[in-house]
Amino acid sequence: MSQLWSSSGPRLTGFLCVLLVVSAHASRDAGDPHHQNSSTTHRKAFPVLSFNYDHVKTPFEISLWILLALLMKLGFHIIPRVSSIVLESCLLIVVGLLIGGIIKAIKQTAPVLDSKLFFLYLLPPIILDAGYFLPIRPFTENMGTILVFAVVGTLWNAAFIGGMMYGVCQIEGAQLGHVDLLSCLLFGAIISAVDPVAVLAVFEEIHINELLYILVFGESLLNDAVTVVLYHLFEEFSHAGIVTVGDAFLGVVCFFVVSLGGVMVGTIYGILGAFTSRFTSHTRVIEPLFVFLYSYMAYLSAEVFHLSGIMSLIACGVTMRPYVEANISHKSYTTIKYFLKMWSSVSETLIFIFLGVSTVAGPHAWNWTFVIFTVILCLVSRVLGVMGLTYIINKFRIVKLTKKDQFIVAYGGLRGAIAFSLGFLLTNNEMKNMFLTAIITVIFFTVFVQGMTIRPLVELLAVKKKEESKTSINEEIHTQFLDHLLTGIEDICGHYGHHHWKDKYDAYVKRWLIVGERSTEPQLISFYNKMEMKQAMMLVESGSAAKLPTLMSAATLQNIQQKGVPSRRAIPSISKSREEEIRKILRANLQKTRQKLYSYRRHDLVMDPFEDNVSEIRFRRQRAEMEKRMSHYLTVPANRQETPSVRKVCFEPENKVYTYDDSESPRGRAAQPSPRLPDAISLLSKSPQRPNQTSALRAKGSTELRAKAPDEQEEQDQVKLSRCFSDPGPNEEEEEDGSFLS
Amino acid sequence: MGASQTHSAYKYQDLMTKTGFSLEQIKNLHYRFRQLSENNETLSRENLENIKDLADNPIKKQIVEAFFDKRNQHQNEMGSFEEIGFEQFVMVMSHFRPPTPKMTEEEKLAMRKDKLHFLFNMHDSDNDGKITLEEYRKVVEELLSMSGDIEKDTARGIADAAMLEVASTNVPNMGPDDYYEGITFEHFEQMFKEVEMESRMHVRFLDVDTRTIHS
Numbered sequence: 001m002s003q004l005w006s007s008s009g010p011r012l013t014g015f016l017c018v019l020l021v022v023s024a025h026a027s028r029d030a031g032d033p034h035h036q037n038s039s040t041t042h043r044k045a046f047p048v049l050s051f052n053y054d055h056v057k058t059p060f061e062i063s064l065w066i067l068l069a070l071l072m073k074l075g076f077h078i079i080p081r082v083s084s085i086v087l088e089s090c091l092l093i094v095v096g097l098l099i100g101g102i103i104k105a106i107k108q109t110a111p112v113l114d115s116k117l118f119f120l121y122l123l124p125p126i127i128l129d130a131g132y133f134l135p136i137r138p139f140t141e142n143m144g145t146i147l148v149f150a151v152v153g154t155l156w157n158a159a160f161i162g163g164m165m166y167g168v169c170q171i172e173g174a175q176l177g178h179v180d181l182l183s184c185l186l187f188g189a190i191i192s193a194v195d196p197v198a199v200l201a202v203f204e205e206i207h208i209n210e211l212l213y214i215l216v217f218g219e220s221l222l223n224d225a226v227t228v229v230l231y232h233l234f235e236e237f238s239h240a241g242i243v244t245v246g247d248a249f250l251g252v253v254c255f256f257v258v259s260l261g262g263v264m265v266g267t268i269y270g271i272l273g274a275f276t277s278r279f280t281s282h283t284r285v286i287e288p289l290f291v292f293l294y295s296y297m298a299y300l301s302a303e304v305f306h307l308s309g310i311m312s313l314i315a316c317g318v319t320m321r322p323y324v325e326a327n328i329s330h331k332s333y334t335t336i337k338y339f340l341k342m343w344s345s346v347s348e349t350l351i352f353i354f355l356g357v358s359t360v361a362g363p364h365a366w367n368w369t370f371v372i373f374t375v376i377l378c379l380v381s382r383v384l385g386v387m388g389l390t391y392i393i394n395k396f397r398i399v400k401l402t403k404k405d406q407f408i409v410a411y412g413g414l415r416g417a418i419a420f421s422l423g424f425l426l427t428n429n430e431m432k433n434m435f436l437t438a439i440i441t442v443i444f445f446t447v448f449v450q451g452m453t454i455r456p457l458v459e460l461l462a463v464k465k466k467e468e469s470k471t472s473i474n475e476e477i478h479t480q481f482l483d484h485l486l487t488g489i490e491d492i493c494g495h496y497g498h499h500h501w502k503d504k505y506d507a508y509v510k511r512w513l514i515v516g517e518r519s520t521e522p523q524l525i526s527f528y529n530k531m532e533m534k535q536a537m538m539l540v541e542s543g544s545a546a547k548l549p550t551l552m553s554a555a556t557l558q559n560i561q562q563k564g565v566p567s568r569r570a571i572p573s574i575s576k577s578r579e580e581e582i583r584k585i586l587r588a589n590l591q592k593t594r595q596k597l598y599s600y601r602r603h604d605l606v607m608d609p610f611e612d613n614v615s616e617i618r619f620r621r622q623r624a625e626m627e628k629r630m631s632h633y634l635t636v637p638a639n640r641q642e643t644p645s646v647r648k649v650c651f652e653p654e655n656k657v658y659t660y661d662d663s664e665s666p667r668g669r670a671a672q673p674s675p676r677l678p679d680a681i682s683l684l685s686k687s688p689q690r691p692n693q694t695s696a697l698r699a700k701g702s703t704e705l706r707a708k709a710p711d712e713q714e715e716q717d718q719v720k721l722s723r724c725f726s727d728p729g730p731n732e733e734e735e736e737d738g739s740f741l742s
Numbered sequence: 743m744g745a746s747q748t749h750s751a752y753k754y755q756d757l758m759t760k761t762g763f764s765l766e767q768i769k770n771l772h773y774r775f776r777q778l779s780e781n782n783e784t785l786s787r788e789n790l791e792n793i794k795d796l797a798d799n800p801i802k803k804q805i806v807e808a809f810f811d812k813r814n815q816h817q818n819e820m821g822s823f824e825e826i827g828f829e830q831f832v833m834v835m836s837h838f839r840p841p842t843p844k845m846t847e848e849e850k851l852a853m854r855k856d857k858l859h860f861l862f863n864m865h866d867s868d869n870d871g872k873i874t875l876e877e878y879r880k881v882v883e884e885l886l887s888m889s890g891d892i893e894k895d896t897a898r899g900i901a902d903a904a905m906l907e908v909a910s911t912n913v914p915n916m917g918p919d920d921y922y923e924g925i926t927f928e929h930f931e932q933m934f935k936e937v938e939m940e941s942r943m944h945v946r947f948l949d950v951d952t953r954t955i956h957s
Contacts, residue, residue, distance in 0.1 A: 398840060398841065398941045399938075399941060473900065473903055473904040473907055474904050474907055474908060474933050475933070475936075475937075477881070477882060477885065477900070477904055478861070478933065478934070480885060481801065481861075481881070481885060482861075482942065482943060484799055484800055484801045484885070485801065485805060485861075485864075485943075486838075486943070486944075486945055487799060488796055488799045488801065488802065488805040489805070489835070489838055489945050490945050491793055491795035491796050491799070492774075492778075492790065492793060492796070492805070493771070493774060493835070493945060493947070494774045494777070503798070
């Protein structure tokens with residue numbers, strides 16, 4: 001089967017290439033027959049079938065390109081061995097080269113990676129995806145280091161490369177005498193920046209530990225401001241020809257304006273977006289659009305003023321995210337995540353393919369000296385820069401960067417399409433081609449050589465990989481406890497450290513930007529509920545009786561509770577906000593918890609088992625087992641009242657669509673107290689039209705059940721619970737489907 | 743005046759060696775101590791509880807109590823003070839020092855253990871060497887006390903689940919009749935083995951004189 005696929009993959013691709021070429025041809029000739037027809041005077045038959053390609057030319061070609069790119073991507077993953085050895089981005093560039101070659105061979109004009117196309121359409125989705133899912137805690141903890149690398153590191157790179165290249169250009173016999181200092185500096189500025197697209201593409205596949213990832217990636221994002229300023233600075237100067245001290249000073253001022261201005265613009269749009277999301281509870285369908293549009297506007301607005309668009313986009317995403325996520329429905333969250341991943345995936349693929357095509361197509365001016373020295377100098381300056389800066393930074397860091405870390409940071413400084421596009425924007429033609437050639441060579445070198453070898457090197461050096469962190473309830477409790485403790489100590493000490501400000505910020509801002517009661521919902525409770533869900537999910541997966549209530553496991557609460565103190569628990573009454581929260585969390589299945597932790601990795605998204613239809617079958621099978629176990633567990637010992645065993649705790653199949661309105665709630669029914677039953681249960685028995693909610697509550701009841709101590713009184717409650725489970729009449733049976741795993 | 747100055751200088755030296763703070767840091771802390779205690783020699787619980795910024799802190803009581811806890815004085819005593827002097831104040835604060843770059847691995851581990859002991863003592867209020875279920879429940883309740891009206895049972899549920907987790911990780915094969923007394927210090931340490939406590943649990947102590955910054 002796989003052989004069939006792997007042979008049809010390239011064939012299909014070949015077919016598409018041909019189709020593309022034919023369409024390119026056809027677009028040239030399409031116009032003529034029509035003209036001829038309309039100019040004749042005598043009557044002809046009504047055209048049943050006519051060919052009018054011009055009409056749809058542009059969208060047709062765009063769609064064809066995108067389709068081609070995605071089929072390529074698909075093809076690589078189907079062929080099993082290739083994707084584990086070669087990086088996807090490398091393969092895409094190679095494909096681009098091939099296509100470029102074909103197009104050139106038939107003497108067509110190939111679409112080139114136009115800067116406008118790149119900066120306005122291809123780059124923003126990738127950056128938004130990265131910024132929205134940026135892991136905030138490590139980012140802010142290492143902010144100082146990241147900034148130093150981004151700003152000082154890039155400046156150093158630009159200066160070093162620019163200066164040394166000028167020196168190289170002075171060498172006799174290299175025919176480079178016409179390159180002046182400013183052009184060299186401009187070239188240095190373009191090539192010095194680490195590229196986020198390339199870094200993302202490579203680092204995603206190597207699963208490196210979070211610290212290193214955030215250092216390199218954060219640097220690649222934040223150095224945009226420096227790049228923008230340097231680029232414009234040197235471009236202006238190279239036209240003017242002379243640099244004065246005043247100009248240099250203005251350049252420094254410009255840097256601050258560009259970076260801080262960009263961040264400010266992004267934050268404003270982020271707050272607007274967060275504020276808007278507060279009111280979207282009645283129009284859930286358009287929620288994702290707000291996120292996308294506000295972010296895109298932030299990017300474009302920043303670009304209008306020549307501020308750093310990337311920083312603006314990141315600031316917008318980071319600002320917006322916590323509030324938007326508290327306000328929007330789970331479906332919208334999923335939509336946002338999927339769309340962002342999708343767009344960024346497509347963008348990245350297209351960028352790499354176009355890089356390949358542009359390489360073949362573009363006018364080149366190959367100069368051995370220039371190119372080779374560029375490559376060498378890039379490497380050298382990167383290594384020197386990282387080592388020097390780390391030496392200084394380690395004096396201020398508590399967790400030091402080891403030599404291995406430094407090596408990875410240096411080696412991971414990849415250049416990519418941003419450098420190419422900036423080069424493309426150059427207006428001075430005589431050196432532009434030479435620069436472009438050098439830039440492309442550097443990009444190829446970093447992506448192919450560094451990108452492909454980084455994975456074995458990471459293995460070789462035994463660099464710490466990303467840990468699969470299973471946060472436990474205890475960790476969560478103690479993290480929060482520690483936060484409060486440190487804030488308290490800071491207050492006692494009398495100086496306002498960052499814990500204090502964070503606390504204040506949280507207290508005031510959240511009130512404005514998060515809908516109603518959710519702003520007071522303590523993190524711990526929602527975390528706890530997620531944990532419960534997680535345990536429940538693990539139950540379903542494992543399906544073995546031994547592990548049944550993992551919360552209980554071998555040590556039941558009986559053992560823990562102090563002997564001789566059988567506390568009578570008050571029956572819990574679920575408040576309205578709790579119900580909403582419960583419903584929200586339960587409908588948000590475990591995917592949400594897990595993926596929130598690792599959402600910045602695109603590949604994890606693909607691999608998640610819960611979204612795979614195959615697992616549905618597994619679920620069904622295990623569901624039956626689970627029901628059996630649950631009924632066994634919930635059945636009471638002999639000295640109780642009559643107890644029919646639990647009939648069903650049903651699980652809804654994965655892909656069933658609910659026409660469920662989030663704003664509904666079983667509020668009306670919540671108020672019905674029952675003298676002996678927990679309120680949760682009373683709701684269960686009367687719920688004809690709202691299956692989802694009942695089951696949600698039922699699930700909550702059952703999980704709460706497991707967490708409680710089965711002492712004397714509670715076992716009795718359990719009996720009642722089990723009775724209720726089986727009680728519902730025939731018309732409720734169909735609707736009993738629980739959204740245990742929605 | 744001169745005599746008391748040398749006397750306090752001598753005391754400072756002593757404190758410096760005991761706690762590891764620098765002279766500047768101790769002076770600043772002393773200034774703050776005098777502010778809080780309204781220029782008395784000793785600090786009482788009310789002085790600390792009256793700090794405005796602490797009002798919003800859910801675990802205010804535990805934090806204040808920690809200052810008066812004799813166990814945090816490194817002198818193997820139990821019980822609590824009614825009032826504390828400057829020395830005790832600084833001793834408690836010293837638990838929050840960050841690790842210095844020159845520390846060896848053993849020193850770092852010792853510091854980590856020290857900080858964990860501090861945390862442990864905060865939870866173990868009856869001082870029997872373990873955190874029982876009741877104590878843990880209390881901790882979680884306090885933690886959630888400031889966040890709207892949380893039903894008591896939710897807090898209990900969380901505490902129970904947490905306790906169960908510790909029990910099952912540390913005593914994997916408990917029979918149905920075994921009795922898990924409570925979280926001992928070793929189990930507590932185990933919970934934090936991934937977290938580098940010596941770096942996480944610290945506050946920046948200023949070397950700079952902050953007298954002019956705020957009252």
